[in-house]
Amino acid sequence: MKIRAAYLEELLYSYDLKDILEYLPTESRIKIGKFVKFKDAWRSLIAQLLIRTSIMETFRMRHNEFLLTTNKYGKPFWEQNPDYYFNISHSGDWIVCVTAPFLVGIDIEKIEDIDIRISDKIFSKLEVATLNSLPAEERILYFYDLWTLKESYIKAIGKGLYHPLDTFSIIKSEGRISLVDNGDEWYFQQYSIDSQYKMSVCSQKDIFPKKIDITPGYQVVENYLHRCKLEELTQKSQTKM
Numbered sequence: 001m002k003i004r005a006a007y008l009e010e011l012l013y014s015y016d017l018k019d020i021l022e023y024l025p026t027e028s029r030i031k032i033g034k035f036v037k038f039k040d041a042w043r044s045l046i047a048q049l050l051i052r053t054s055i056m057e058t059f060r061m062r063h064n065e066f067l068l069t070t071n072k073y074g075k076p077f078w079e080q081n082p083d084y085y086f087n088i089s090h091s092g093d094w095i096v097c098v099t100a101p102f103l104v105g106i107d108i109e110k111i112e113d114i115d116i117r118i119s120d121k122i123f124s125k126l127e128v129a130t131l132n133s134l135p136a137e138e139r140i141l142y143f144y145d146l147w148t149l150k151e152s153y154i155k156a157i158g159k160g161l162y163h164p165l166d167t168f169s170i171i172k173s174e175g176r177i178s179l180v181d182n183g184d185e186w187y188f189q190q191y192s193i194d195s196q197y198k199m200s201v202c203s204q205k206d207i208f209p210k211k212i213d214i215t216p217g218y219q220v221v222e223n224y225l226h227r228c229k230l231e232e233l234t235q236k237s238q239t240k241m
Contacts, residue, residue: 001100001203003212004054005193006046008039008093012217017041020221023063023228024048043095046217047088049224050097051076054086058099062231063224075158087155094197095217103204105156107148110197116143123150124169126180141198145172148200149188153179156186156202 021029028048035041055066055078070076078084086099092110116139119128127146134142149170154163169180170188177188189201189208201208215223 001098001102001104001207001209002054003096003098003106003191003201003209004050005094005096005212005214006050006217006220007095007214008042008046008217012042012221013038015218015221017045020045020049020225023225024052025064025067028068042217043090046095046220047090047097049220050095051086051088051099053220053224053227054097054099055084056227058084063228071158073159075155089151089155089199091197094194094199096193096199096212098201100203100205100207102207103156103158105152105154105202106200107151107155108197108199109144109148109151111140111144114140114143116140119143119146122165124166126169126171130171142172144198145190145200146170148198149177149190149202152188152200152202153186156204 017032021032032041032044032048035044051068052063055061056063066078066080068076069079076086076088078086083101084099085102085104086097087104087106088095088097089107090096091108094108096106096108098104098106116131119131123131123146131139131142131146149172150165153168153170154165157163171178171180177190179186187203187206187208189203191199191201191212193199193212193214
């Protein structure tokens with residue numbers, strides 16, 4: 001398993017989106033082009049580049065030699081190699097990505113002031129009871145713990161919100177994270193990359209990296225463009241021979 005993270009910063013916005021979209025499949029260009037908000041487009045783009053760069057590096061493939069698609073629930077996968085699993089998430093200034101040869105899911109959320117009573121509608125009764133038993137000052141952080149853990153699980157199984165969040169329970173206690181009353185074994189790990197965010201990873205196997213590869217967004221773009229342009233030069237030189 002490998003986890004990558006990138007963050008948005010001002011230098012990134014000096015790039016022209018069109019120059020980067022040129023090296024993406026038509027479907028990706030259309031999707032990114034539909035975003036109304038500038039920052040949303042960049043988040044989606046960086047998420048794409050993290051996954052595509054990972055595949056290019058791992059399998060030594062050119063950027064136009066593979067195509068990513070989605071299952072009926074909207075989870076992206078690599079049709080040519082369905083045993084290579086990946087998942088992405090983004091919130092605020094952060095974009096994160098996990099890859100592995102087994103089922104994985106990831107979620108990151110920016111911690112914001114919310115009405116905790118919303119948990120009655122989206123969490124299980126056991127989770128709500130556990131949340132309400134905590135001191136008031138601890139509830140907001142535990143809410144985001146649960147939210148990201150549950151999101152990472154439904155993304156790992158590939159169903160997203162088609163699998164309602166209140167139909168299963170996750171309990172975090174004394175450093176242990178458990179999926180309650182479920183016949184399958186699933187494992188969870190949380191990472192702290194920013195004090196204003198919560199991030200969780202769910203895995204089919206109890207194998208997690210100790211560290212995350214963190215890169216500024218502009219560097220993700222630079223690396224991807226460098227690879228793509230190098231491919232073009234190589235192809236041109238081979239054509240001349």
